Amino acid sequence: MNDIRRTILWVIFGFSMVLLWDKWQLHNGNKATFFPTTPAVTAPAAAGAASGATGAASVPVSSAPVAAAAVQGAAAVPGQPAAATAPAAARERIEVKTDLYRLTFDSEGGSLTHAELLKHADLTDKNRNFLLLDESAQRVYVAQTGLIGGNFPTHKTVMTAVPGPRELKDGQDELSIRFESPDQGGVKLVKTWTIKRGAYDIAVKHDIVNTGSAAVSPQLYLQLVRDGNKPPGESSFYSTFTGPAVYTDAKKYQKIEFKDIENGKVDIPRDSPNGYVAMVQHYFAAAWLLADGTQRELFTRKVDTNLYSVGMLTSLGAIEPGTSKTVDARLFAGPQVETMMEKLYPGLELVKDYGWLTILSKPLYWLLDQLHKLLGNWGWAIVGLVLLLKIAFYWLNAKAYASMAKMKAINPKIMEMRERLKDKPQQMQQEMMRIYREEKVNPMGGCFPIMIQIPVFIALYWVLLSSVEMRNAPWIGWIHDLSTPDPFFILPLLMTLSSLLQTALNPAPPDPMQAKMMWFMPLIFSVMFFFFPAGLVLYWLTNNILSIAQQWIINTRMGVPPQFNLPSFK
Numbered sequence: 001m002n003d004i005r006r007t008i009l010w011v012i013f014g015f016s017m018v019l020l021w022d023k024w025q026l027h028n029g030n031k032a033t034f035f036p037t038t039p040a041v042t043a044p045a046a047a048g049a050a051s052g053a054t055g056a057a058s059v060p061v062s063s064a065p066v067a068a069a070a071v072q073g074a075a076a077v078p079g080q081p082a083a084a085t086a087p088a089a090a091r092e093r094i095e096v097k098t099d100l101y102r103l104t105f106d107s108e109g110g111s112l113t114h115a116e117l118l119k120h121a122d123l124t125d126k127n128r129n130f131l132l133l134d135e136s137a138q139r140v141y142v143a144q145t146g147l148i149g150g151n152f153p154t155h156k157t158v159m160t161a162v163p164g165p166r167e168l169k170d171g172q173d174e175l176s177i178r179f180e181s182p183d184q185g186g187v188k189l190v191k192t193w194t195i196k197r198g199a200y201d202i203a204v205k206h207d208i209v210n211t212g213s214a215a216v217s218p219q220l221y222l223q224l225v226r227d228g229n230k231p232p233g234e235s236s237f238y239s240t241f242t243g244p245a246v247y248t249d250a251k252k253y254q255k256i257e258f259k260d261i262e263n264g265k266v267d268i269p270r271d272s273p274n275g276y277v278a279m280v281q282h283y284f285a286a287a288w289l290l291a292d293g294t295q296r297e298l299f300t301r302k303v304d305t306n307l308y309s310v311g312m313l314t315s316l317g318a319i320e321p322g323t324s325k326t327v328d329a330r331l332f333a334g335p336q337v338e339t340m341m342e343k344l345y346p347g348l349e350l351v352k353d354y355g356w357l358t359i360l361s362k363p364l365y366w367l368l369d370q371l372h373k374l375l376g377n378w379g380w381a382i383v384g385l386v387l388l389l390k391i392a393f394y395w396l397n398a399k400a401y402a403s404m405a406k407m408k409a410i411n412p413k414i415m416e417m418r419e420r421l422k423d424k425p426q427q428m429q430q431e432m433m434r435i436y437r438e439e440k441v442n443p444m445g446g447c448f449p450i451m452i453q454i455p456v457f458i459a460l461y462w463v464l465l466s467s468v469e470m471r472n473a474p475w476i477g478w479i480h481d482l483s484t485p486d487p488f489f490i491l492p493l494l495m496t497l498s499s500l501l502q503t504a505l506n507p508a509p510p511d512p513m514q515a516k517m518m519w520f521m522p523l524i525f526s527v528m529f530f531f532f533p534a535g536l537v538l539y540w541l542t543n544n545i546l547s548i549a550q551q552w553i554i555n556t557r558m559g560v561p562p563q564f565n566l567p568s569f570k
Helices: 002-027 258-262 338-344 355-375 378-392 394-420 425-439 447-466 490-505 512-530 534-557
Strands: 093-097 101-106 111-121 129-135 140-148 174-180 187-196 201-210 219-227 243-248 252-255 276-281 284-290 296-304 307-315 324-335
Touching (some): 093 174, 111 324, 129 324, 140 187, 140 284, 201 219, 219 284, 243 258, 258 296, 276 307, 284 307, 355 378, 378 447, 378 534, 394 534, 490 512, 490 534, 512 534
Antiparallel strands (some): 093 101, 111 129, 129 140, 174 187, 187 201, 243 252, 276 284
């Protein structure tokens, strides 16, 4: 039964890896490998509209806006007449610098087309800043707003940038950039972006002025448009989800695959009084936020070849001549720092996706964050967190190792009996059960305590994989970035050695094939650690070292001196 116990433990570990891989696939936006589910097929609000740069002028105003109809060139915006109004000013790019950002606004629509994060380094070139939003030949990722419901200003309308400061100086707390559209369809749109010091949420104020002689009822859209490519420099070994996401109180957090938008297989709430829309990638996100209570219509859209949008549409009601209405929104564009996002908007922290183990991951992240505040280093915070978990599970581990020690103590008797009765399997089974009863040993005693801990350690795995705080965070010596693999593979090698040491400390199974598997399995599983971020490997290595120490102490106290059982592959 000792070999059965080991087999069960490896089955549990293997099944855990299967579950982990399956959730990883879903986290990456791929279909589940082992436990697929059939997504609901519901056409989105804009599904009936023609896509691409050509657009469709016949789309009713009440449907989701297709105002994203081509970041690169559509002259007409579906949902409104195609009549053109001469631009009031020449198109220009306005560059703005604050303590956190270097931004570029396009006077065409007053859109944000470039967001460089000054506090975060590029993944491939540490000498450059990380570029989140961009509109270039290589990639498209922009934030746009505009009006539909008539021949009103859209993100394609050239606006006038009001002169003003373009850099946040020392002593200033905020900086504003104002765009004014020409009169178009009896409406003037004034858009004011306000960036505050130390904040990754940008206030966007929309003043809609009726300059005509009749009442108008425009609708305001807020959208994020990006290509369907993975972010540059992202690891192909453990690539994470990239794509749109929406959140509402009704359906909570929903990730959307680009291919589901293309195939019309998106099932999100059409109307909601709350929630946000976002574009998510590993460590970073952008999201449009409206105040709760503002009725909004959520939409996704294929804009053009490999170009997609996610956004919100809100009705403004009737605006009488000579009057105006104001809609305040915010654009979050920055790192997925959980404690920061929780304060910005309910549910925004969920863009940092822990999957099905969120209920465990969130308190683990909180504890990790507190340890970092105390120790001042994320690497030592990881070591400290694993140590605290080991203390918390000490008695469970003690029972498991005590059971293993008892099994190890009677293993010579078991092996002698198996050899003596190898031709009488039924009698061998009866004799084995008699030995277990007399020695008061439960062969399954080491399994249950370990099973309880598996979800906790998988949850911690997702915390470390998802936390942007690990980016460019040093530990000691050669480890300068806990989010990338160890450059010299020292930690993975130590991890492999510790796994083999754990195997050597356990009694060898009597079955030769199982004995071989006991040595091959740690080697096979250790291969992936050579490609994992250093922070994850540090967590597993620390866990292994503490487990070995605890097992050594418990075995010694029980009078079962630790022995190294080296492999034999004859």
